[in-house]
Amino acid sequence: AQKVTQAQTEISVVEKEDVTLDCVYETRDTTYYLFWYKQPPSGELVFLIRRNSFDEQNEISGRYSWNFQKSTSSFNFTITASQVVDSAVYFCALIVGNQFYFGTGTSLTVIP
């Protein structure tokens, strides 16, 4: 069975602090994809990144970075120098076949 765990339900940080959102996944399939989405108060899911199971290379995009470690089945997301606009709910998700499995989300509040 597939499962995604985001143990952090809510996180608050002060603006300009760095913050890491944790994601642990479970699957027995060798081919899968991992995603991070941002969901602002409007509700629309904003795609952030996709990684396939064969590509463990970490990625940096501006203030965002992702650390994919198959050995620990983790796909953590770090925001550097957080800003108020980063406040949102962040979902980690796993695709196996064509089905999405979402984590429970982490609500991030960046305090000015």
Next chain:
Amino acid sequence: GAVVSQHPSRVICKSGTSVKIECRSLDFQATTMFWYRQFPKQSLMLMATSNEGSKATYEQGVEKDKFLINHASLTLSTLTVTSAHPEDSSFYICSAHGLAASYEQYFGPGTRLTVT
């Protein structure tokens, strides 16, 4: 990326009435569409999977007679909430999957349903 639209974005209806939500893939053909439901401060829960021209497959616990799904064309799927009740108030999100790789799914902006 591809665009998926949903209409309406918000709807308020009275208890007992039916509401139809449309999900359209605007620039690609969606062989499969998925419907999710999201309660406040919770994750997305898959309700059903619909393939064009065939009956939808519902997840366990989802009443198919209450949530009617029609995927009549490669660009349109509809979700009808029949005899809506206040507990059906939720955020409904669709996603569309085309003919490309399995990860090529695109989410609609969601529809917020409030049943009074």
